[in-house]
Amino acid sequence: MSDKQQPVNPFDPATWQAGRDAYLDAWAKAMVEAVNTDQYAKATGQMLDSYLSASHPLREVLEKSMVHALQHLNMPSSTDLTALAERVTNIEMRLDDMDAKLDRIVKQFAQAAPAKPRGVAVKTKRARSTKRG
Amino acid sequence: MAETSASNPFEALDEKARRLNKALTQKAPIGQTPKAVVWTLNKAKLYRYTPVVPPEQRHPVPLLLVFALMNRPSIMDLRPGHSFVEFMVKAGYDVYLLDWGKPGKEDQHMTFADYALEYIPRAVRKMKTVSGSEEFSLLGWCIGSIITTLYASLRPDDGLRNMLLLTAPLDFTAKESLTFAKWTDERYFDLDKVLATFGNMPGEMIDYGARALKPVENYVSSYVKLFDNADDPQAVEAWHAMNTWMTDLVPIAGGAFRQLIDDLYRNNRLIKGEFVLRGERVDLARIKANLLNVIATADHITPACQSESVMSKVSSTDKELIRIKGGHIGIMAGGQAKKTWPLIDDWLASRSK
Numbered sequence: 004m005s006d007k008q009q010p011v012n013p014f015d016p017a018t019w020q021a022g023r024d025a026y027l028d029a030w031a032k033a034m035v036e037a038v039n040t041d042q043y044a045k046a047t048g049q050m051l052d053s054y055l056s057a058s059h060p061l062r063e064v065l066e067k068s069m070v071h072a073l074q075h076l077n078m079p080s081s082t083d084l085t086a087l088a089e090r091v092t093n094i095e096m097r098l099d100d101m102d103a104k105l106d107r108i109v110k111q112f113a114q115a116a117p118a119k120p121r122g123v124a125v126k127t128k129r130a131r132s133t134k135r136g
Numbered sequence: 137m138a139e140t141s142a143s144n145p146f147e148a149l150d151e152k153a154r155r156l157n158k159a160l161t162q163k164a165p166i167g168q169t170p171k172a173v174v175w176t177l178n179k180a181k182l183y184r185y186t187p188v189v190p191p192e193q194r195h196p197v198p199l200l201l202v203f204a205l206m207n208r209p210s211i212m213d214l215r216p217g218h219s220f221v222e223f224m225v226k227a228g229y230d231v232y233l234l235d236w237g238k239p240g241k242e243d244q245h246m247t248f249a250d251y252a253l254e255y256i257p258r259a260v261r262k263m264k265t266v267s268g269s270e271e272f273s274l275l276g277w278c279i280g281s282i283i284t285t286l287y288a289s290l291r292p293d294d295g296l297r298n299m300l301l302l303t304a305p306l307d308f309t310a311k312e313s314l315t316f317a318k319w320t321d322e323r324y325f326d327l328d329k330v331l332a333t334f335g336n337m338p339g340e341m342i343d344y345g346a347r348a349l350k351p352v353e354n355y356v357s358s359y360v361k362l363f364d365n366a367d368d369p370q371a372v373e374a375w376h377a378m379n380t381w382m383t384d385l386v387p388i389a390g391g392a393f394r395q396l397i398d399d400l401y402r403n404n405r406l407i408k409g410e411f412v413l414r415g416e417r418v419d420l421a422r423i424k425a426n427l428l429n430v431i432a433t434a435d436h437i438t439p440a441c442q443s444e445s446v447m448s449k450v451s452s453t454d455k456e457l458i459r460i461k462g463g464h465i466g467i468m469a470g471g472q473a474k475k476t477w478p479l480i481d482d483w484l485a486s487r488s489k
Contacts, residue, residue, distance in 0.1 A: 020364070023360070027352060027356065027357050027360065030352050030356075031350065031351075031353055031357065034350075034351045034352050035349075035350060035351075035352075038315065038348055038349065038351065039315050039318065041318065043319075044318045044319045044321060044324045044325075045323070045324050047319065047324070048319070048321075048323075048324030048325050048326075049324075051325070051326075051330070052326055052329065055326075055329050055330065055333050056329075058333075059333070062333070081241065084242075085240075085241050085242040086242075088240065088241075088242035089242050092177075092178045092242070095176075095177055095178060096177065096254070096258075099175075099177055099258055103258075103261055103262075103265075106265045110265075
């Protein structure tokens with residue numbers, strides 16, 4: 004039995020997939036080269052700088068308005084809450100130190116405590132109530 | 137044309153579509169190995185993984201895992217059957233993991249000094265109490281290895297017996313090989329303006345930076361591969377777990393980011409011996425712990441040149457450098473992971489008695 008020569012099917016998914024993968028590989032290599040250039044670093048740096056510069060005035064206005072509004076409402080600002088959070092962290096650190104000292108004390112007690120003798124059961128008398136009929 | 141084996145091709149298509157939709161829109165369950173919180177400070181948590189090996193068969197020296205500041209440490213415990221933590225717990229280690237948490241606005245002034253001289257020593261202190269061992273092993277991965285190296289240099293007598301560095305970015309001499317060094321050059325990247333605007337370095341910007349190193353792979357090919365493998369539930373599950381981890385973004389505290397860019401990327405102060413934390417100069421020669429340094433040969437984030445020179449700087453007498461074929465994350469959580477983990481276990485087991 005002779006093998007039949009199959010005609011090339013341009014719509015065969017495997018052929019299409021191989022072509023797609025080859026294209027992606029080439030594109031990937033080109034892009035890796037591109038992002039490693041000084042021009043790319045300069046361009047992204049400029050884009051970031053432009054965004055930060057352009058948004059700065061608006062952010063400043065929003066921040067000032069918010070602080071002003073919160074002050075009028077007698078409510079804390081994010082700066083106040085941030086300062087409070089920092090103090091809480093400091094308190095946590097001191098508690099952690101205290102916890103560590105307690106651990107050391109407990110360990111020292113456990114190492115120093117002698118073995119206790121077995122306790123003798125003590126019988127206690129209960130007061131009996133007498134009922135007189 | 138071959139006949140399809142599916143009794144109902146529409147059902148198969150529906151199942152495929154559901155699988156893809158789930159992978160693209162939901163979070164995968166990751167970090168599943170049982171653990172308990174044994175210590176907290178601010179946003180940081182120290183987890184102890186529930187041992188599965190009887191105490192008498194366990195390695196007496198506990199192991200503390202420290203990951204980078206960006207992204208979650210759940211990469212070390214991605215999913216059952218594909219978890220470094222699970223592997224080490226089964227191998228008989230008493231495993232701890234330090235999760236830095238997500239820094240808030242109040243943490244923007246935190247620096248490497250805080251991480252290396254406050255958080256790690258305190259976590260180590262608690263780990264010693266819980267484990268009952270005065271000696272321990274410390275594994276740092278990526279920026280976690282910077283922090284562990286700083287700690288090991290400044291506190292060498294804290295009981296550190298073994299130090300493991302994975303894809304450690306310590307040497308920034310070869311700037312032409314470091315894409316991040318080009319992007320954060322003083323001429324192009326206004327560090328002060330960025331941190332004045334955001335406080336902390338946003339996770340979204342870090343994520344963009346990491347993906348832009350290989351833009352086609354990360355923004356196009358990854359999804360093409362997902363679609364190609366949509367009929368394979370295992371492959372989709374693996375993609376889903378990894379994507380869940382990658383998209384769980386964490387900002388970097390402003391102070392630490394400033395040091396990363398200015399002291400390390402721009403001025404290479406650590407390897408040059410000029411890095412100073414809280415008035416103490418970081419001297420790598422003070423590191424005397426046993427050292428295993430793992431380099432990923434196809435690492436485009438931390439090329440090998442960043443991790444090699446530390447070997448000649450430390451005073452450790454027992455030190456080894458191994459090179460594993462794979463990428464920055466792949467050697468521990470991807471295709472090469474199951475070759476890496478036994479190597480780590482082989483090295484650490486004899487040094488954890």
